[in-house]
Amino acid sequence: MTETIQFTLNGKPMKLTVDSDRMLLWVLRTDLELTGTKYGCGESLCGACTVVVDNIAVRSCQTPVKHIQGREVVTIEGLMKEGKLHPLQRAFMDHDALQCGYCTPGMIMNAYSVLRNHPKPSAADIIEGMNDNLCRCGAHNRIVQAIQMAAKEVEGGF
Amino acid sequence: MNDDQTSGLEFLEEPSDFQISRRDFFKVAGSGIFVLFTLGDTLLAQQRQGSRLPTDFNAFLKIGEDGRVSCYVGKIEMGQGIVTSLPQMLADELDVSVDSVDIVMGDTDLCPWDMGTFGSLSTRSFGPSLRAAGAEARQVLLELGSEQMKIAVDNLATEDGFVVDKTNKEHRVSYAQLAKGKKIERHASGKVALKKPAEFKIMSASLTRRDAQEKVTGNAKYTGDIRLPGMLYAKVLRPPAHGAKFIDVDVSEAKKMKDVQVVREGDFVAVLHKYPDVAEEALSKIKAKFDQPTSVLDDKNIFDHLVKVAPAGRSVSTNGDLKAGESAAKIIVEESYFNAYVAHSAIEPHAAIANIEGGKATVWVSTQNPFTCKEEIAKELGFPSQNVRVITPYVGGGFGGKTTNLQALDAARLAKITGKPVQVAYTRKEEFFFDSFRPAAVVKIKSGVTDKGKISLWDYGVYFAGERGAQHFYDIPNANTTAYNSSWVGASGSHPFATGPWRAPGNNTNSFARESQIDIMAAKVGIDPLEFRLQNLGDKRMIRVLKASAEKFGWKPGKAPSGRGRGIACGIDAGTYVASIAEVKVDKGTGNVQVKRVVCAQDMGVVINPEGATIQMEGCIMMGLGYTLTEQVHFKGGDILEANFDTYQIPRFSWLPKIETVILDNKELDPQGGGEPAIVTMGGAVANAIYDAVGIRMHHLPMTPERILEEMKES
Numbered sequence: 001m002t003e004t005i006q007f008t009l010n011g012k013p014m015k016l017t018v019d020s021d022r023m024l025l026w027v028l029r030t031d032l033e034l035t036g037t038k039y040g041c042g043e044s045l046c047g048a049c050t051v052v053v054d055n056i057a058v059r060s061c062q063t064p065v066k067h068i069q070g071r072e073v074v075t076i077e078g079l080m081k082e083g084k085l086h087p088l089q090r091a092f093m094d095h096d097a098l099q100c101g102y103c104t105p106g107m108i109m110n111a112y113s114v115l116r117n118h119p120k121p122s123a124a125d126i127i128e129g130m131n132d133n134l135c136r137c138g139a140h141n142r143i144v145q146a147i148q149m150a151a152k153e154v155e156g157g158f
Numbered sequence: 159m160n161d162d163q164t165s166g167l168e169f170l171e172e173p174s175d176f177q178i179s180r181r182d183f184f185k186v187a188g189s190g191i192f193v194l195f196t197l198g199d200t201l202l203a204q205q206r207q208g209s210r211l212p213t214d215f216n217a218f219l220k221i222g223e224d225g226r227v228s229c230y231v232g233k234i235e236m237g238q239g240i241v242t243s244l245p246q247m248l249a250d251e252l253d254v255s256v257d258s259v260d261i262v263m264g265d266t267d268l269c270p271w272d273m274g275t276f277g278s279l280s281t282r283s284f285g286p287s288l289r290a291a292g293a294e295a296r297q298v299l300l301e302l303g304s305e306q307m308k309i310a311v312d313n314l315a316t317e318d319g320f321v322v323d324k325t326n327k328e329h330r331v332s333y334a335q336l337a338k339g340k341k342i343e344r345h346a347s348g349k350v351a352l353k354k355p356a357e358f359k360i361m362s363a364s365l366t367r368r369d370a371q372e373k374v375t376g377n378a379k380y381t382g383d384i385r386l387p388g389m390l391y392a393k394v395l396r397p398p399a400h401g402a403k404f405i406d407v408d409v410s411e412a413k414k415m416k417d418v419q420v421v422r423e424g425d426f427v428a429v430l431h432k433y434p435d436v437a438e439e440a441l442s443k444i445k446a447k448f449d450q451p452t453s454v455l456d457d458k459n460i461f462d463h464l465v466k467v468a469p470a471g472r473s474v475s476t477n478g479d480l481k482a483g484e485s486a487a488k489i490i491v492e493e494s495y496f497n498a499y500v501a502h503s504a505i506e507p508h509a510a511i512a513n514i515e516g517g518k519a520t521v522w523v524s525t526q527n528p529f530t531c532k533e534e535i536a537k538e539l540g541f542p543s544q545n546v547r548v549i550t551p552y553v554g555g556g557f558g559g560k561t562t563n564l565q566a567l568d569a570a571r572l573a574k575i576t577g578k579p580v581q582v583a584y585t586r587k588e589e590f591f592f593d594s595f596r597p598a599a600v601v602k603i604k605s606g607v608t609d610k611g612k613i614s615l616w617d618y619g620v621y622f623a624g625e626r627g628a629q630h631f632y633d634i635p636n637a638n639t640t641a642y643n644s645s646w647v648g649a650s651g652s653h654p655f656a657t658g659p660w661r662a663p664g665n666n667t668n669s670f671a672r673e674s675q676i677d678i679m680a681a682k683v684g685i686d687p688l689e690f691r692l693q694n695l696g697d698k699r700m701i702r703v704l705k706a707s708a709e710k711f712g713w714k715p716g717k718a719p720s721g722r723g724r725g726i727a728c729g730i731d732a733g734t735y736v737a738s739i740a741e742v743k744v745d746k747g748t749g750n751v752q753v754k755r756v757v758c759a760q761d762m763g764v765v766i767n768p769e770g771a772t773i774q775m776e777g778c779i780m781m782g783l784g785y786t787l788t789e790q791v792h793f794k795g796g797d798i799l800e801a802n803f804d805t806y807q808i809p810r811f812s813w814l815p816k817i818e819t820v821i822l823d824n825k826e827l828d829p830q831g832g833g834e835p836a837i838v839t840m841g842g843a844v845a846n847a848i849y850d851a852v853g854i855r856m857h858h859l860p861m862t863p864e865r866i867l868e869e870m871k872e873s
Binding site for chain 2: 048
């Protein structure tokens with residue numbers, strides 16, 4: 001059904017008239033031209049499409065746009081503030097926590113949500129929180145290290 | 159893929175336009191100093207197999223009038239990091255800052271013809287040739303500097319983009335000035351001395367990946383991220399199974415959808431819309447009839463089938479006398495090993511965008527072989543190949559899987575039909591359906607060991623995995639190795655769908671079988687598995703890596719099964735020697751195997767970038783756990799039963815073992831492959847650890863909980 005959806009996208013108010021049953025992933029990638037959020041499986045099984053809605057990681061491939069009415073959405077494009085990389089982005093770079101990089105935006109957004117909900121995460125918290133995000137290149141070890149590093153940096157607030 | 163085994167590749171490319179583009183290329187490339195070179199001698203030898211293929215160079219570098227160094231190479235970046243390591247190597251040889259080196263990759267209009275990008279070739283083969291080109295360019299610059307400064311070359315040095323007078327460093331001339339107005343073409347002669355490892359300034363440093371910032375901000379463009387004005391997303395009707403024949407289709411419901419375009423040419427049916435999800439919905443409204451494929455093969459009977467249809471064996475190596483080996487043996491062990499079809503499962507599915515304007519097609523493709531793809535598209539469209547340009551954006555993982563480019567043909571065909579730019583991107587289901595799987599394979603081994611614990615007999619036959627890693631490296635007086643179907647592709651009537659190279663092709667299967675067999679013999683004669691290997695080895699490199707891994711692990715000798723859950727395996731891949739020790743915990747109730755710790759030691763010759771090598775080893779260990787424990791393609795009668803990551807389980811964070819790596823610097827030897835070797839030991843190390851933990855011997859990969867439970871019940 002076509003309806004008008006208002007929400008906050010990367011800190012800015014957004015108003016869209018759209019078929020509200022369409023999945024957020026495709027609306028982001030096509031209507032809004034934000035292609036950092038990736039398609040990997042289409043069934044919430046890989047995490048490449050992860051965005052953060054009201055501080056919780058969601059799979060945008062299975063989130064109809066109508067569900068974000070009035071909510072706050074952050075995508076990978078919204079993490080940089082005033083030209084500065086987010087500590088998670090910096091940590092992923094510093095720890096070589098990526099190879100092909102295709103899963104990376106989803107990894108970082110999922111980690112963002114993990115840190116929001118575990119300000120001082122243990123390695124076990126990180127592994128549990130990241131377990132449904134898939135990486136095929138095998139960068140897991142580095143990703144855990146990067147998230148641990150970022151956690152220390154953002155302690156006390158983003 | 160390694161260069162010992164390119165025989166499985168078919169050279170379909172006929173770059174007939176190449177001579178033309180070569181003439182034109184210096185026109186468009188502007189002024190500067192050019193060095194033409196080839197990436198890897200063996201590759202060029204392969205390319206010469208076809209007389210129409212270019213033989214003189216497949217990459218070039220340019221020092222421009224602005225002093226910038228540009229390297230044009232048809233290779234692509236898929237995560238292996240060459241977008242960083244190639245400029246790093248060039249900068250060091252040329253004495254320029256790494257930031258002043260640009261690299262242009264995978265564009266068939268800008269880069270010379272290239273065979274394709276296959277994992278393990280990067281440092282080993284590109285390194286020496288790229289560096290030779292850099293050294294050649296530096297020599298040209300010294301000669302030009304000598305002419306201009308009126309100083310003998312011997313009295314000149316190069317430093318940060320300048321040729322300088324050794325006696326007075328203030329007296330210097332920049333590369334930019336030397337390149338100005340020049341048009342110098344040189345072929346890398348290979349005669350200019352390369353820098354010694356001790357002289358490396360940039361190569362040995364761990365640099366942040368060049369693509370890292372783009373990739374962490376979401377700005378990196380993969381094929382599916384490219385959007386052209388007026389572009390339509392297409393979804394193509396696919397058969398329900400391999401071998402199913404199209405009968406009829408009803409597209410009326412899809413046609414009723416607003417702004418949906420339906421294309422039908424015989425059995426080629428597609429729907430297009432400006433949104434991919436709407437196109438997908440339109441596809442779901444198409445009712446199609448296909449007949450049932452006749453294949454009766456499935457993932458259980460495939461092994462018998464393969465052995466039955468295998469071609470005559472090819473002897474890989476033979477020595478001594480098998481009969482003598484058998485009579486010298488106290489114990490004879492005869493076993494068979496099996497592994498399933500395995501998918502590549504890159505997280506980025508295959509994608510392509512085609513745009514046809516003025517009789518010229520420009521196609522962006524997620525591919526490992528853009529030049530092959532270009533020829534395939536030209537054929538599909540009926541265009542001369544110079545009217546097709548393939549551009550390769552970042553590729554989201556390849557592992558050998560992005561060497562088939564069917565999606566690009568679909569996109570090109572639809573762009574021609576509709577007159578609009580068209581994107582075709584696979585769903586995960588299509589990705590599984592069209593994947594060229596790692597072949598299912600069987601290994602049969604008959605071996606014998608004397609009462610002194612010496613291996614006296616080794617009779618090894620590998621079916622359909624390929625020869626890589628089939629050759630053993632133990633000291634065995636009577637041995638034979640035979641490959642039945644030497645390639646990862648099989649003749650018609652063998653595999654029921656496409657197969658292809660998968661990270662360290664063939665070697666995962668071969669190393670699993672060999673190292674399991676060695677362990678069985680060690681257990682039968684009651685000798686510690688490490689000790690048994692050492693006493694049957696003469697190869698010093700292998701002895702060294704085994705000892706290094708054992709030392710790091712804190713290996714305590716003991717006869718298996720000891721209940722401790724520790725397994726060892728070693729192997730050789732891409733010139734690199736590797737030994738791994740895995741520690742596992744087996745849940746006897748569920749059959750679940752948790753790999754707790756992996757120690758991996760590697761001798762890869764001179765190590766250029768230790769950090770990069772470590773990352774590749776860690777990646778191999780994690781990815782290797784997949785084919786070892788869970789990954790297998792289920793199928794029945796041409797129907798691929800895997801559609802997504804729910805049934806097809808790839809490694810995830812909760813599997814992450816404690817990983818410890820040891821890199822043994824071997825200055826005697828040129829750099830060897832690093833992207834694949836460690837993966838080959840995972841199957842054997844984990845299988846042997848399972849045996850050590852619970853006393854069951856696994857012959858099938860993957861070692862799923864079901865198989866573990868079944869084996870425990872039987873023992």
